[in-house]
Amino acid sequence: MGILNATAADPRELIDKHGEALTDGETIYFVYKTIRDYIAFTNWRVLYINVQGITGSKREFLTVPYRSITAFAVETAGTFDLDAEIKIFLSGHEPIEFKVGRNTDMRGLQSFLAQKMDR
Numbered sequence: 001m002g003i004l005n006a007t008a009a010d011p012r013e014l015i016d017k018h019g020e021a022l023t024d025g026e027t028i029y030f031v032y033k034t035i036r037d038y039i040a041f042t043n044w045r046v047l048y049i050n051v052q053g054i055t056g057s058k059r060e061f062l063t064v065p066y067r068s069i070t071a072f073a074v075e076t077a078g079t080f081d082l083d084a085e086i087k088i089f090l091s092g093h094e095p096i097e098f099k100v101g102r103n104t105d106m107r108g109l110q111s112f113l114a115q116k117m118d119r
Contacts (some may be wrong), residue, residue, distance in 0.1 A: 004048040005083065006032035006039065007101050014038050018049050019044065021061050030109055032100055041112060048096065064090060074110045077102035087095060088113075 011028035018038065022028075030041040032078055036051035046069075048062040075085040083099040084106050090096070101107075 004096050006037075008104055009033040009038070011040070014040055015047075018059070018061075019048060019049060023085050029112060030105075032098065032104075039096075041109070046096070064088065064096070066113075069113070069117055072110075072113050072117070074106050074113075076106050 008035055009031045011031050013033070014031050015022065016118050022042070023044070027043045029043065031105045032039050036056055038047075038049040040049075044101055045066065046064040048060075048064070050060040050062070052060060052092065053059040069088055070091050071089040072090075073085075073087040075087075077084045083095065085099050086106075086109065088096040
């Protein structure tokens with residue numbers, strides 16, 4: 001599963017469009033979006049929202065608890081790269097991969113994921 005060309009987004013945008021996917025007390029720390037899809041890192045999980053169909057009325061919500069992540073990789077953008085890359089590996093599943101803009105706070109996201117996996 002891969003998401004291409006995601007950019008950092010305002011958590012309020014995800015809440016406005018897909019707030020029903022969040023639980024009481026859940027806080028979004030990082031959120032990225034493509035044209036219609038979102039991937040959010042909350043205090044409890046990684047949430048991937050895949051908007052499907054021409055009208056976008058069909059949506060898939062994938063929840064990945066941090067305890068299910070076996071490893072992750074963060075690749076920063078180089079001098080001539082336009083984007084950075086994040087891979088999240090899950091036991092028994094394909095990795096979740098996505099590319100984000102070169103100005104993304106990769107250090108912050110890497111630190112956040114490391115803290116969540118330490119628990």
